Amino acid sequence: MLSDDAIIDLSRVVATREALKLIPAAQSRRLGVLPLAVNDDKLYVVTSDNDDYLLLTQIENIVGLPVIILKAKHPEHVPSYIKKYYPESAGELSGTPLGLLEEVVLRAMLYRSSDIHLDPEHEHGIIRFRIDGLMQVDQTLPIDSMNELISAVKVSSGLNIAEHRIPQDGQISLFVAGDEISMRVATIPTIYGEKMTMRILSTENTLAELSELDTLGMSEQHLQLLLETLDNANGVILLSGPTGSGKTTTLYAALRRLKKSGTLHILSIEDPVEIPLNGINQVRIDSDRINFNRALRSTLRHDPDVIMIGEIRDAETADIAIKSSLTGHLVLSTLHANDSIGVVTRLLNLGVAAELVNSALRLVIAQRLVRSPCPHCVRYEPPEDIDREFFGWINDNNLYVPKPTGCPLCNNSGYAGRLGLYEMIKIDRKIRELIRNNANEDALANHIFNTCNLPTLKLDGIEKIKKGLTTPAEVRRVTFLGTN
Numbered sequence: 183m184l185s186d187d188a189i190i191d192l193s194r195v196v197a198t199r200e201a202l203k204l205i206p207a208a209q210s211r212r213l214g215v216l217p218l219a220v221n222d223d224k225l226y227v228v229t230s231d232n233d234d235y236l237l238l239t240q241i242e243n244i245v246g247l248p249v250i251i252l253k254a255k256h257p258e259h260v261p262s263y264i265k266k267y268y269p270e271s272a273g274e275l276s277g278t279p280l281g282l283l284e285e286v287v288l289r290a291m292l293y294r295s296s297d298i299h300l301d302p303e304h305e306h307g308i309i310r311f312r313i314d315g316l317m318q319v320d321q322t323l324p325i326d327s328m329n330e331l332i333s334a335v336k337v338s339s340g341l342n343i344a345e346h347r348i349p350q351d352g353q354i355s356l357f358v359a360g361d362e363i364s365m366r367v368a369t370i371p372t373i374y375g376e377k378m379t380m381r382i383l384s385t386e387n388t389l390a391e392l393s394e395l396d397t398l399g400m401s402e403q404h405l406q407l408l409l410e411t412l413d414n415a416n417g418v419i420l421l422s423g424p425t426g427s428g429k430t431t432t433l434y435a436a437l438r439r440l441k442k443s444g445t446l447h448i449l450s451i452e453d454p455v456e457i458p459l460n461g462i463n464q465v466r467i468d469s470d471r472i473n474f475n476r477a478l479r480s481t482l483r484h485d486p487d488v489i490m491i492g493e494i495r496d497a498e499t500a501d502i503a504i505k506s507s508l509t510g511h512l513v514l515s516t517l518h519a520n521d522s523i524g525v526v527t528r529l530l531n532l533g534v535a536a537e538l539v540n541s542a543l544r545l546v547i548a549q550r551l552v553r554s555p556c557p558h559c560v561r562y563e564p565p566e567d568i569d570r571e572f573f574g575w576i577n578d579n580n581l582y583v584p585k586p587t588g589c590p591l592c593n594n595s596g597y598a599g600r601l602g603l604y605e606m607i608k609i610d611r612k613i614r615e616l617i618r619n620n621a622n623e624d625a626l627a628n629h630i631f632n633t634c635n636l637p638t639l640k641l642d643g644i645e646k647i648k649k650g651l652t653t654p655a656e657v658r659r660v661t662f663l664g665t666n
């Protein structure tokens with residue numbers, strides 16, 4: 183399943199615990215060898231020097247198994263990954279619940295998980311990660327160790343350790359492999375005991391590779407359209423998509439791009455602030471003391487060039503957002519709608535006058551996140567019947583599409599990494615005319631997708647399937663019925 187000539191991109195694979203146990207930390211550091219996976223009784227590793235063939239016997243002597251050295255895409259990054267997988271501090275804390283916590287958080291970060299779940303069951307506890315939006319089991323623990331772990335987190339996050347019967351919320355920060363990781367912690371009693379969920383609050387550093395507009399997966403055509411609109415510096419840009427579709431990441435990437443000019447005052451109003459960004463004034467809404475609209479009005483007195491509003495939820499916010507864009511500000515926000523045309527109709531349904539929508543709205547974006555197949559085990563096969571029908575490939579006999587398979591490097595999920603699918607509408611003269619004349623969604627859709635030549639979410643998905651960037655099952659999952 184794992185081919186010997188694979189080239190390993192360490193940012194997309196995760197070393198297995200089984201493999202890490204085979205080479206002690208000191209040896210790994212000394213030799214510059216990172217063990218990745220055990221497969222067919224062979225250990226697969228990468229090294230900091232792709233051409234050092236003398237290493238092979240040295241490693242085989244340590245592990246007592248045949249060893250396959252895979253080529254690393256960036257061998258010079260191997261030492262920093264060795265540091266991450268074998269954190270220095272693990273020594274003092276190892277064997278304690280906090281040592282275990284550190285180890286679990288480190289692995290969750292390496293897997294790019296958004297949440298860690300500590301779930302008590304009848305006789306044992308299960309640690310689960312949410313990875314790329316889906317839950318995966320990390321490990322099973324004796325129930326006593328699980329309870330000790332939960333108690334240790336409760337102490338460190340300021341919760342009442344004696345209280346097990348009511349839900350509690352708190353926050354914890356810890357240093358893991360040199361990065362400070364903050365997590366929101368919540369407990370709830372279940373029939374087998376207290377369950378804990380930890381949401382990893384990302385920082386600009388931990389998300390660095392995700393936060394540029396040109397690494398989100400936008401097609402060249404979409405990227406150019408968005409960049410042109412951002413450069414125009416006034417009007418409203420709205421994003422829509424279900425929870426977990428990557429809207430915040432896109433908004434933040436846009437803000438970071440605007441920030442680069444160095445001459446813009448950027449202010450954001452968020453509930454809550456998801457990622458602290460350098461150089462941007464982020465205002466957190468605390469619904470008990472300051473509400474969204476009041477914050478938005480005060481914001482205008484601070485003379486921002488760009489205002490980011492976390493989400494437009496009601497008519498009043500929509501109204502202030504639109505009107506402030508008309509006085510020369512660039513406003514970025516999100517709005518709940520199934521697709522890009524739905525955004526326009528939702529604004530009108532919120533009671534914003536058609537003429538205001540027409541003068542303010544510049545660009546509407548709908549987006550979804552799909553998983554990418556693992557490059558080490560993906561196979562290409564003719565599409566299944568359900569996909570031939572869904573994507574209109576009935577008579578396409580020469581088509582091969584990626585099929586996820588599963589190998590040790592992707593935790594057998596068949597997937598590694600994610601990218602966005604996008605649909606964008608540039609609000610032009612013809613669309614303004616349709617909006618002014620109360621055209622319905624069908625008429626708008628007809629004009630946009632037949633004459634503007636911009637891909638819909640599904641067409642963008644088809645392009646990305648054909649490039650091997652995602653699978654038919656993923657595109658079907660996120661575009662079926664246009665919503666999740």
Ligand SMILES: [Zn+2]
Pocket residue numbers: 556557558559560587588589590591592593594596597
């Ligand atoms: Zn794989």
